[in-house]
Amino acid sequence: MIDEKDREIIEALQGGLPLVPAPFAQVADGLGLDEKTLMSRLADMKSRGVIRRIAAAPNHYKLGMTSNGMTVWDVEDGRVAELGSQIGALPFVTHCYERPRALPDWPYNLFAMVHGADRDEVEEKRAEIAAILGDACRAKDILYSTRILKKTGLRLKKKG
Structure with a gap:
């Protein structure tokens, strides 16, 4: 189960991280959280199996790997x-x-x-x-x- 704040976190991250020097801090700020709390909640969701990972999904073709x-x-x-x-x-x-x-x-x-x-x-x-x-x-x-x-x-x- 997820609570309302977990849902907000997932919705904020499902489109990808912002391309800024501190992406998690920016996401946390937009959710009214501090970065440490956001990271803690993500770790908790991962440990409970709600999420598996947060990872990059590159477009290999755009990287020249055709x-x-x-x-x-x-x-x-x-x-x-x-x-x-x-x-x-x-x-x-x-x-x-x-x-x-x-x-x-x-x-x-x-x-x-x-x-x-x-x-x-x-x-x-x-x-x-x-x-x-x-x-x-x-x-x-x-x-x-x-x-x-x-x-x-x-x-x-x-x-x-």
């Missing part, structure tokens, strides 16, 4: 957590996660999104991942993006 591929890997179950952590820590992997296989058609259990200026760069990065996975990887593929999907986080409808 080739994007979701690399998929069939990794030994006993090593997927360890290796997934290593892959997720790579500076060029924007998100990495484990998912259950959908056998017999989909043997992949580790996913890592890679961005590059072109497909050659994405393939070079994919090769780096393959080297880390080594013999623990039994199969691999890559799914290249064909369009940008709108990225949004939590959205609440305004009351009234």
Whole structure:
């Protein structure tokens, strides 16, 4: 459950942070709070599972990263957590996660999104991942993006 002030905080942040030197202070001021209180309430909502995170959602195309591929890997179950952590820590992997296989058609259990200026760069990065996975990887593929999907986080409808 959220109270009215939590709702106001979510509504104030759902469109993104202002591009100013102290964005949380500005948001807090607009809500009649001090920055410390805002941050405390956000931490509380996160600990209760109301929100998962506050993160940037860049437009990779505008950053010059026009080739994007979701690399998929069939990794030994006993090593997927360890290796997934290593892959997720790579500076060029924007998100990495484990998912259950959908056998017999989909043997992949580790996913890592890679961005590059072109497909050659994405393939070079994919090769780096393959080297880390080594013999623990039994199969691999890559799914290249064909369009940008709108990225949004939590959205609440305004009351009234």
